[in-house]
Amino acid sequence: MSEEIKVSKNRLHGLWALTNRDLKKWYQNPIVFIIGIIQPVLWLALLGKAMNISSIFSSGSLPAMPQELAATFTAQQLQGLSAYFGGLQTQIMTATFNTPDYFSFMAMGMVAFVTVFTTAFVGISVVFDRRLGFMNKVLSTPVSRSVIILSKVVSASMRSVFQAAIVTIIAYLLGLQLGANFTPFSILGIFAIVFLIGFGLSSMFTAITLRTTRMETPQAIFNLVTLPLMFASSAYFPIDKMPDWLQAIANVNPISYTIDAVRRLMIFSDGYGPLVTDFAFVGIFALVVTAICIVLSWRYLNK
Amino acid sequence: MSQIEDVIKVEGLTKVFNHSLVAVDHINFSVKHGEIFGFLGPNGAGKTTTISMLITVLKPTGGTATVLGNDIAKQSLEVRRSIGVVPQEYTADEDLTGYENILLCADLYGIPRSVSKKRTLELLQLVELTAFKDKRVQTYSGGMRRRLELACGLINRPAVLFLDEPTLGLDVQTRAATWNYVKMLKREFGMTLFLTTHYLEEADALCDRIAIIDHGKIVVIGTPTELKDGLGGDIIKLAIQKEVDITDLISKIEHVKEVKKENDIYIIKSANGEVTAPLIIEALRANGNVVTKLSLTKPTLDEVYLMYTGKSMRDAEESRENVSRQRVAMRRARQ
Known part of the structure; x- marks a missing residue:
């Protein structure tokens, strides 16, 4: 019964077959697929729009100048002051978030962050x-x-x-303000950095669950890991305004570098300089964690 | 294909889990080309552990084994390429169709799509699943899933097929159908088959040779007939009307090996009960005697099992608490 055929002896044979199997389970299941899209919409529309930080700094939230004080200024001076305070909002926002629009700041953080949610399911x-x-x-x-x-x-x-592509599209529809750095190639840059961080994170989650057969383990790890990953990063707040100890953590968190790269490509206006560090850091993270995971797989899958 | 006399050769194979639980204890056996070899034993005897080592999923802690001349520890990749495996559990992906599942198996063996698509359709035909090929496995019945597993195990046209408890949990009809498939594989393709089972009927009906395994040790190996003959043959019990001793008369009849009288019943051991029984009736009638009761019992593997392990298979099965405890321990250790 043996008709001779050429069997692939490539070390990587079967990779696409198994990858495609996992992808099929995802895109052929409409519920999982739609929930996967709805989730980032909720994050962006609810949290992104609710935390309207720029309004705090608008001149409208300042108390009106007391009459006695106003009387000491000439009309020209008052006009100058009013212009100064009116412009403060943009200045404070830009100085803090590197973009005048907080929604854009957070939305681009979410691009990186949905990766954490997506990859955590690998463990399961x-x-x-x-x-x-x-x-x-x-x-x-x-x-x-x-x-x-x-x-x-x-x-x-x-x-x-x-x-990440879905989040970017939704963010754009909800009023993302693109920066001067943005070019159509930025989209490709986002895909590249998200693929890298996705590689690293899913290797990490896989390595952790390689030995276990209990459902509770990946879930517990997911809960344990996601919060610190999210808040000890620049997802919601710039790192340089954090206390020193938190800065130390956020500065080694690969999510921070991913988020910085995404923002730099999309909404920042001050050049591409730090992109090299971002890509290098995330790339090395992905490489190291994947290598560890593969070594563990030799150890634990061969019993 | 070069013919290797001993398709599977096992020497001193041992598996110890967690340095204490001896699951397989220095076993030796060989499986010849084209035979159906069965591993018979109660749950937790070490059957699945043995098969897992032979299919290179589990590493032995001692001893060696070769499959088609390849060492299971040193040439595991070659072994995996040349064998087919039908595991105990249903391993097909429920979210995929039957067709997609077999094609996925083909990809895992590195078979090019040009070949595998044709082969998949042939296999679906063979296991009579063509009509359901585009249905998700979720909708399959137990028997259909079993057949799908079988088809997956055959995709690389293996020279040896390993079946771990092929009919576990199947109804009588599906079990008989599965047996037919197994026999067909041997008949049509000259395939060598290694299977484990804890059903005596299954071992008896399918296997050319059987190894009885208990507590990780092989207690006896032989053909079903040899094993049963080892018990001393068929047993005829009879009673007669007159109160005379007929021991000498019966002893002279062909095939009779032993005659005993207990109360009024004669217990006769015969190498061939079907031939002996009518001869006894005839001889007694010629002697003016009338047989009032007669029964003929063929030895079963259960008796063989009892003889070699000191417990009946059913008793062994009955201490379920023990078994399940051991199973859990093994499963944990294995993972």
Whole structure:
């Protein structure tokens, strides 16, 4: 019964088949797919618009000048003061957030942040594959152990890029203010940095859940990790205004670098300089974590 | 294909979990080309552990084994390429269709799409799932899933197929159908099959040779007939009308090995009960005796099992608490 055929001996064979399997489970399931889109809409529309920080600094929120004080100024001086305070809003906002619009600041933070949500589900999918026996079947085929892990990581990274694109489109529709740095190529830059961080984060979540068969573990880890990742980063607030200890954490948080790259490409106006650091940091993070994850997979998938 | 006499060769294979739980204890056996070899034993005896080591999913802690001449520890990739595996659980992806599942298996073996698409359709035909090929596996019945697993295990046209408890939890009809598929694979493709089971009927009906495994050790290996013959043959019990001793008369009849009298019942061991029984009736009638009761019992594997392990298979199964405790321990250790 053996007709001779050329069987692929490529070390990476099966990668696309397994990746595509994970992607299919996602895009063929309309509920998961739609919820995945609705979630960032809610974050942006509710939180993004509710935290209207720029209004705090508008001249409208200043108390009116007392009569006695106003009387000491000439009409010309008053006009000058009024112009000064009127312009303060933009100045404070730009000095703090590097853009006059807080919604744009936060929306671009969300682009990076949906990646955390998307990649965290990798852990659950690894546990599911173990529990349902699928992992055992794959292990008995000639697919390399690293490919099994990489397929999870690649599919999660691709989903992250898709989610990032959705968030960007929604943010634009809700009034994103593009900066002078923006060019059509910025979109490609966003995809690149999101793919990198997605790679690193999903490797991290996979590595953590490689050994477990319990559903509670990835969920608990997800809850434990997401909050610090989110708040010890520049997602909601600029790092240089944080207390020193928090700055120390935020400065090594790869999410901060991702967010900075996304903002620089889309809404900042002061040049591309730090982009190199951003990409280097996130790229090295992805490389190191993926390498660790692959080494662990040799150890733990070969029992 | 170069013929290898011993398709599977196992020497001193051992697996110890967590430095204390000995699941498989220095087992030796070999499986010849084209035979159906069965591992029979109660739950927790070490069957799945053995199969997991042979399919290179689990690393042995001692001993060696080769599959088609390839060492399971040193040449695991070659082993995985040349074998097919039908695991105990349903491993197909429920969200994909039957067709997509088999195609996915083909991709995992690195079979080019030009070949695998054709092969997938052939296999779906073979396991009679063509009509359901575009339905999600979610909608499949237990028997259909089993057949799908079988098709997946055959996608790389393996020379050896490993089946772990192929009929676990199936109804009688589906079980019989599965047996037919297994027999067909041997008949049509000359495939070598290694299977584990804790059903005596299954081992008896399917296997050319059986190894009985208990507490991680192989207690006996042989063909079902050899094992049963080892018990001393068929047993005929009879009673007669007159109160005379007929022991000598019966002893002279063909195939009779032993005659015992307990109360009024004669217990006769015969190498061939079907031939002996009519001869006894005839001889007694010629002697003016009338047989009032007669029964013929063929030895079953259950008796074989009882003889070699000191407990009946059913008893072994009954201490469920023990079994399940051990299973949980093994499962934890395995993962």
